[in-house]
Amino acid sequence: MTKHFQRELEKIKKKILSLGAMVEERVRMAIKAIEEFDGEVAKKIIFSDHEIDEMEVEVEEECLKVMALHQPVAVDLRFLVAVIKINNDLERIGDQAVNIAQRVKTITKKERFDFVFDYSVMAEKAASMLKMSLDALVNMDDDLAFKVLLLDDEVDEIKEEAYNLIKRAIPENPDNVSYLINLLLISRHLERLADHATNIAEEVIYMIEGEIVRHGKR
């Protein structure tokens, strides 16, 4: 590997990590928006999404440039393809933060209704999954990546719990159906966010082990 190529790879690694940090920040904001019913934070998330979109495009362009110029093989090629896919998932995590923000914005327009499903545990788990999957990428740590896969099941369980609670609350609160459905949808956005973090972790494992762990083959 030439020094120039090595520098380019480092640059890409740094860039995808800044994107990761940016997305993580949005997810933190989304959690704050949910927990504090903060419509203003929600608006900030929505208005700044274009920054993530632009960064995603940059990362992909950079990867394609390096591929064309240095024609990597084996582990380096796999790394670049993984970055392109992880990049994609990060952008979609940003979209989920926006989706959550939109729900919070809708909810906060009306007076606050008493029913509360505490999303803090689920949201924290989803945010940790993102952080762990990015750490796994930086440190090429497949053990850590596997932990993300386990957490995903826990997030799914909480989603089911939210679903059951909200389903039962709806007939008792016919005037707040819309509020309750929005709460339900927040849990689904969190679940999808966690799914994308899982995709990232799987990509990291795949990259390290050169083995397909997707689709539950492990």
Next chain:
Amino acid sequence: MTKHFQRELEKIKKKILSLGAMVEERVRMAIKAIEEFDGEVAKKIIFSDHEIDEMEVEVEEECLKVMALHQPVAVDLRFLVAVIKINNDLERIGDQAVNIAQRVKTITKKERFDFVFDYSVMAEKAASMLKMSLDALVNMDDDLAFKVLLLDDEVDEIKEEAYNLIKRAIPENPDNVSYLINLLLISRHLERLADHATNIAEEVIYMIEGEIVRHGKR
């Protein structure tokens, strides 16, 4: 471009199209399951999803092999990266067909309830989007791909319509909340299915025009 490389590219194109056809078939089955409340068809979709997963893995492996062996540049490199991303979206469309199937399975366990939201138009639109995006890929037809982007807005509109209707139906049918929420979720799965078809169309445009149309820059 060597003849061997050209043959490999053709092989990959053929493979991604068979995966596309397979996924299209599952989407058709999912529509049938919705329209006819057919729990048996739903089960078939769920049980055969692993075939799609396996094919996705194959396509990606093939792309990486060809990249390493032939070190493509410019348009060929972009094509292979696009295939890797489209491949990913196709697999996730398969997942949405499974999600729909799971909802139908749940619904059909109980006696059929009278409220019906006619998903045929939305489902047909989503299925057309998938078909069109794959045709756009085969024929490198960016006009057709742009039409997919327009249809996506129509699907979103119908989803909103379903949401509003179901939200209103819920307080009037407190005993069928779970059924109605399942209906609501079906519309969201269809929407996500359409989103993935849109991603494919955007990839095709990007490939043809070498320009980023994602994130509404056009």
